[in-house]
Amino acid sequence: MTIPGSELEVHETETPVEDDDAVVKVAGRSPTQLAIARFRADKLSMISFVLSVLIILAAILAPFLVAFGVLHPNDLHQELLSDDGVAPEGRFGGVSWDHPFGVDPGTGRDLLSRLMLAITSSLSIALTGTILTVIIGAVLGIVAGFSGGFVDAVVGRIIDLTLSFPQTMMLLALAGPVVLMLRRDVSDFPGLGFLAGADLSNGLFVIAILAVFGWPPVARVVRGQVLSIREREFIEAARLLGASRPRLYFKEVLPNVWAPVLVYVTLLVPAYISAEAAFNFLGVGIKPPTPTLGNILADSVSYTSADPTYFFLPGALLALIVVVFNLVGDGARDALDPKSHR
Template sequence: MTSPLQESALEAAEPSAGATEITGIASKSPGQLAFARFRKDKKSMVSLYIVIFYLLAAIAAPILVKTGVLDPLTTNLHLLDANSLPSGDWWGMSWDHPLGVEPGAGRDVLSRIWYGITFSLVVALSGSLIAVTVGVALGIIAGYTGGWVDSIIGRVIDLVLAFPQTLLLLAAAPLGVALLTENLHVPEGPLSQGMFVVLVLGLFGWTGTARLIRGQVLSLREREFIDAARLFGASRRRIWFKELLPNLWAPVLVTFTLYMPAFISAEAALAYLGVSVRPPTPTLGNVLNDALQYAGADFLWFFAPAFLIALIVVSFNLLGDGLRDALDPKAER
């Protein structure tokens, strides 16, 4: 038998019915914390869904063209009136042509815009990859090495920024396309034109990334883990790409998402100047350029590509802003 004192001690040790059991606190990685902050931003989440939708549409467009669902090149002159405008009401809209047909050629507007998304995103994506790769590599080398190497890279950045990029594109477009077709044996046409635009955008757009990464590396190279790597005899290449680069993925990712809308807008502007991929191969830029002369007579043909360009640019910009805030560890303080 237990004494009253022992019984009271046992009752005190037993948890009460209403008491909650204490559970362990699950730790979260920096990536999980960043994703949680990103999910709280509704604008960024909506922008992410829009960007994913456009990427899926760009991937699906060539498949739909191959299967005959989309037909961006076939002319339908019988759907035009005597003034080469779409016959009927609502700019020639029908079940076969949901957004109508083009004035002058009678090609399906929906097919050209949808297929144009693929070319525009490929140009922007390729240019962004080149710009980010070159900028990150030169920024790491300049920031870590310092001295005369940093000075030379800094002067190269100043020289690239001093070049009038648009004038260079206009002046060098015929020569650049000819070099690609004759020396590199790139097929003449949309591929060589697109490659020229990608190379110019990428090789003249890396300067901002290089300056940003250089500033980050200047602070990282004084950290203890870099000193430890030097003491263990790590080579410069290992320190650059194994120690520094993993700590730079956040600004690199944000920079990439901000390059995409800039290059999409640049492609549209270059198409207006006649430097980008030329019709009949569609891009959002040259479709919009073709629609300018018919903006009054066929408003839908002009409005649809303009709206899509604006929506893509705004979505990528909001996505980049959301990632920048989410990847900042001081965002909630």
């Protein structure tokens, strides 16, 4: 542009103009999404979670692999044993392409097949016992914490009474009569006679012991949470709207105590797997030939000198499962409660 009466020229240049309509979008995240993000940021917890999923998948697939003839847990291979008929031939318990984990001493059964089925049995007992424990503990904890007064006092005394019983002594004392009763009662139902074997009866007894003596800590944790929740505004609003007690318990209170319950579930599973193994050492639990991690480990003690691998592999697998599930529980606790410190 030329200014009249001067020699100066001003040249206009076009500069880019930012779009005034551009808006930075900020998306809010729920507490669940924040917890998941914190859990995913913990590499150790994520590795443990992936391993736990693989363990659960192995437990689910093992019975189907046996049914389709992929796994052969009960086939005897006496030709793979040494001349004394006890120790497997070859190194590391008879490890080969056909038997990657070797074979059992004395029988020659494939150890990999038996360990996979053992995971199924042990996880079934642990998960069933955990579910029953959490249901009993959560229901009684909610009722006691929400009701207060006489109901709270009664539930508290039941908790104290349950904790006062020595679990190991009760386990050994009740094993014989309770297992026989379960076996007889199951056989009384038409069409369920095939379930009346020792495996089911012993398994149900172990689950019952775990649930009966395991629910008090859950009830105490839930009761403590409910005591702080029952006075909040949304509970008062639900009461004014005429909500029934069951609705208050399970629609209003329960969704607000799921975080500690979830953490407790992840910690109960490895504890119950270890307990099942300990019960087998005491002579209580599912008996061979049905494999569990407990009875395989108990049987391997007799062959520690003849075949150390037979003792090491079940023990290492049991330790791996317990550590993995414990790490998942620690990660879930840290994700749901950012103020906690590992």
